[in-house]
Amino acid sequence: MNWPPVAPPVSYIEPVFRPPSEASSLILQVTNGCSWNRCTFCEMYIDPQKKFKPKSENQLLGEIIRCGQQLPGVRRVFLGDGDPMVLSFRRLKTILEAIRTYMPSVTRVSTYALPANLKHKTVEELQVLRELGLKLIYVGAESGDDEVLRCIDKGETFATTRDGLLKAKQAGIKTSVMLINGLGGERMSEQHALASARLVNAVQPDYLATLVLFSRRGNQRVAEGFNGDFTPLTQRQLFQEMEVFLSNLTLEKTVFRSDHASNFLVLKGVLNRDLDALLRQLRAAIETPDRVFLRQDYQRGL
Numbered sequence: 001m002n003w004p005p006v007a008p009p010v011s012y013i014e015p016v017f018r019p020p021s022e023a024s025s026l027i028l029q030v031t032n033g034c035s036w037n038r039c040t041f042c043e044m045y046i047d048p049q050k051k052f053k054p055k056s057e058n059q060l061l062g063e064i065i066r067c068g069q070q071l072p073g074v075r076r077v078f079l080g081d082g083d084p085m086v087l088s089f090r091r092l093k094t095i096l097e098a099i100r101t102y103m104p105s106v107t108r109v110s111t112y113a114l115p116a117n118l119k120h121k122t123v124e125e126l127q128v129l130r131e132l133g134l135k136l137i138y139v140g141a142e143s144g145d146d147e148v149l150r151c152i153d154k155g156e157t158f159a160t161t162r163d164g165l166l167k168a169k170q171a172g173i174k175t176s177v178m179l180i181n182g183l184g185g186e187r188m189s190e191q192h193a194l195a196s197a198r199l200v201n202a203v204q205p206d207y208l209a210t211l212v213l214f215s216r217r218g219n220q221r222v223a224e225g226f227n228g229d230f231t232p233l234t235q236r237q238l239f240q241e242m243e244v245f246l247s248n249l250t251l252e253k254t255v256f257r258s259d260h261a262s263n264f265l266v267l268k269g270v271l272n273r274d275l276d277a278l279l280r281q282l283r284a285a286i287e288t289p290d291r292v293f294l295r296q297d298y299q300r301g302l
């Protein structure tokens with residue numbers, strides 16, 4: 001028995017989310033929830049306890065000091081929740097300096113970022129954050145199509161997303177872009193796929209991930225954003241949309257993962273190097289789905 005009791009290093013307001021690739025990272029919840037919190041498909045921060053609020057600087061500093069003492073081997077830190085980049089440059093700098101000082105084993109800090117919040121930082125400020133350890137940002141672009149983005153109330157456009165990502169790249173921060181297969185429904189499927197490919201081509205992100213539109217509460221909120229004119233894609237249509245998207249990519253070296261739990265078909269490769277193989281996988285899933293391994297609904301872990 002430890003006496004006096006040791007305070008746990010970090011406190012969380014549940015639920016807490018992170019990208020699949022941050023499974024082994026320590027999550028520091030520097031804010032609670034998402035300051036935007038309006039995207040119609042997003043159910044991450046809808047519980048009342050997830051109302052947006054930054055964690056106090058004193059509380060956070062105490063957590064970072066305790067993590068340094070109790071978890072000396074941590075190498076990667078993920079800053080949560082939905083958009084810590086909404087914090088001022090000064091506050092982010094203070095957080096990263098504290099991590100550097102009290103957790104010297106950390107080699108990479110990453111976070112989710114909204115393009116709108118990148119807009120409010122200069123390239124020079126982002127460079128300072130990168131030098132202090134912020135090496136990777138995850139941007140849920142969702143789509144490159146302005147009409148789809150408006151219907152889902154993303155608060156971003158093709159141009160704002162592109163510009164935010166390019167600014168981060170200019171500062172030397174790696175970028176990971178997430179898109180949602182099926183987000184435009186049947187009517188906007190093609191324009192969603194083509195504009196998303198244009199966005200990704202313009203940005204040349206280091207990482208690219210796609211997930212499938214899913215909702216535990218049904219698509220009613222999404223459909224309302226489309227004035228009721230929203231027909232979800234069938235599994236076959238999801239593959240067809242992905243085929244259009246991939247066929248229009250011209251990427252130099254982007255690590256692509258379509259392995260989120262929501263996906264029926266797992267696709268992985270480096271683009272465009274592995275493009276032909278990925279397209280063959282998709283063709284097989286479209287033409288002979290019974291001969292391809294596809295996740296069943298109960299295996300999609302939603």
Ligand code: SF4
Nearest residue numbers: 034037038039042082
């Ligand atoms: S910005 Fe991200 S976290 Fe915030 S509501 Fe939209 S999808 Fe959800």
